[in-house]
Amino acid sequence: MKNPLPTAIIAIFVSFSIFWTSSLLCAARGKESLDSFKADAERALGIPVRIVETDQTGTAMGQTFCETQEVLIQIQPGLETELHKQVLAHELGHAILCATGIRTYLKPTQRGSALSATILPLIAEIGSCYIDPLADAEAKRRGFSPDVAVSELVRRTKKHTPEEVHTFVATFGDRAIDFSGVALYCTELRPHSFPMRDLSETFSVEPRINEKFQNLKKVLGMPGCSDATSCFLLTKHLRDTLSLQDLILIKNPQSGSYQ
Numbered sequence: 612m613k614n615p616l617p618t619a620i621i622a623i624f625v626s627f628s629i630f631w632t633s634s635l636l637c638a639a640r641g642k643e644s645l646d647s648f649k650a651d652a653e654r655a656l657g658i659p660v661r662i663v664e665t666d667q668t669g670t671a672m673g674q675t676f677c678e679t680q681e682v683l684i685q686i687q688p689g690l691e692t693e694l695h696k697q698v699l700a701h702e703l704g705h706a707i708l709c710a711t712g713i714r715t716y717l718k719p720t721q722r723g724s725a726l727s728a729t730i731l732p733l734i735a736e737i738g739s740c741y742i743d744p745l746a747d748a749e750a751k752r753r754g755f756s757p758d759v760a761v762s763e764l765v766r767r768t769k770k771h772t773p774e775e776v777h778t779f780v781a782t783f784g785d786r787a788i789d790f791s792g793v794a795l796y797c798t799e800l801r802p803h804s805f806p807m808r809d810l811s812e813t814f815s816v817e818p819r820i821n822e823k824f825q826n827l828k829k830v831l832g833m834p835g836c837s838d839a840t841s842c843f844l845l846t847k848h849l850r851d852t853l854s855l856q857d858l859i860l861i862k863n864p865q866s867g868s869y870q
């Protein structure tokens with residue numbers, strides 16, 4: 612069944628006021644600071660950072676792959692200039708974090724693999740939940756505005772009608788509840804300038820989604836991590852709170868084993 616909701620909500624988790632001046636000087640300044648951010652990341656990593664525009668990001672505006680030979684950043688094509696800049700700054704934040712080992716490796720269990728259509732979006736959301744605020748902080752430290760990207764994700768999500776939300780849950784069941792609840796929880800951890808109820812109202816037609824969101828806040832609080840181990844532990848706690856141990860495995864950065 613074709614359902615637009617999962618993909619659009621996916622945009623929340625993966626991984627955006629505007630200076631509507633057409634000043635060339637302004638555009639050049641923005642590019643310079645992105646260039647120096649990229650150079651910082653390459654120095655820290657000791658390998659090149661390659662940036663490509665590709666529709667392989669799906670509905671995510673950007674994603675970063677920390678590989679051994681290079682770090683690959685993919686950006687959704689067609690983003691307007693300011694949004695493109697802020698999305699790229701967030702992804703360069705991920706690249707810098709890769710150099711410190713702050714990234715998460717998640718994979719589905721055998722049982723989870725059979726449910727890949729619903730598990731893979733959840734993996735993306737859970738894996739980036741506690742790292743996205745750190746990538747935002749790296750961007751903000753360099754003068755970028757990560758809330759621009761978050762606002763765009765929220766704008767896209769709020770376009771869903773109650774009927775679409777209902778169909779999403781009717782089609783994907785508990786995983787749709789998990790996914791939407793986690794997306795709300797993780798969005799609140801990121802810099803934003805809107806009341807969360809503006810977003811959670813979108814899901815009011817399915818009360819279990821907001822119940823999941825509130826339960827995650829109650830159990831987990833709103834913590835942050837600061838290194839590979841603390842990010843792993845928080846991510847694992849999030850997965851366990853969702854009772855997804857039999858579907859999703861997370862790599863322990865110290866032992867190298869998937870748990």
Ligand SMILES: [Zn+2]
Pocket residue numbers: 625626701705739742743746
């Ligand atoms: Zn991210």
